[in-house]
Amino acid sequence: MKYEEKQQLRERIHSEIENTTEQVIELKALTQPIAPDAAIGRISRMEAINNKSVNEHLLSKTEAKLQKLETSLAFIDREDYGLCRVCKKPIPLGRLMMLPESDKCVDCA
Numbered sequence: 001m002k003y004e005e006k007q008q009l010r011e012r013i014h015s016e017i018e019n020t021t022e023q024v025i026e027l028k029a030l031t032q033p034i035a036p037d038a039a040i041g042r043i044s045r046m047e048a049i050n051n052k053s054v055n056e057h058l059l060s061k062t063e064a065k066l067q068k069l070e071t072s073l074a075f076i077d078r079e080d081y082g083l084c085r086v087c088k089k090p091i092p093l094g095r096l097m098m099l100p101e102s103d104k105c106v107d108c109a
């Protein structure tokens with residue numbers, strides 16, 4: 001991978017980490033304990049519980065993504081960075097720019 005490409009990717013990962021961190025903060029706020037029945041009514045409480053479990057699922061996915069992004073950033077200067085974890089072929093730059101947390105090529109993903 002060329003130096004400029006790596007720089008470009010590094011910036012991309014940094015901004016993606018920023019966005020993902022914000023998402024995690026928002027989702028954490030949305031997954032707070034739900035008020036008792038009396039406070040919001042039974043139907044909206046059920047809705048709130050539904051939304052909460054959707055958001056909890058999203059939160060764990062977003063946290064996993066953040067972790068992968070941080071790993072990518074830590075490994076970006078290593079020689080094997082950008083190689084598919086499975087087949088060891090280089091992952092195309094376009095894919096890395098789109099999904100900087102990916103560690104597999106399209107065929108192996």
Ligand SMILES: [Zn+2]
Binds near residue numbers: 087104105109
């Ligand atoms: Zn592969």
